[in-house]
Amino acid sequence: MEWVPIVFVTFKVLVFGTCMFLAIKWHYERGKKEKGKQKEERGAVLRAGGKVAAVFALSILGLLLLTIGLGRMLGLDLPFP
Template structure:
């Protein structure tokens, strides 16, 4: 019964964070378009891409750290 709870919560969390990041990047991009036409649109997109890449790498690092620490503590995280 409880096996599906982490899957649902992690999926929900990824969807919420992905949606929020998309909307934040879009808002900054549109704000940059409004003030300075198309001068900085490429810079805003590059900055958004960098933020997304840093977030993805941080998430991967946290995942690896969590699995490494749980393995050191002797927790069994294998899927059934």
């Protein structure tokens, strides 16, 4: 059996394992540090998300009305089900 694949696979496992451990540790420590800031930002994010959802719903309604109006102007029969 060749030794090159064994060495490379072992090296790859060690490097990926070390990187995953450090990434998890970094995210955990960062989360602990920013825990207080998240509560303040959560309300702002929810308000912004609500505004985006409202604009999206109104644009869908406007597009629906525009489509129906254009269809009637062109003489298409578009009955409501």
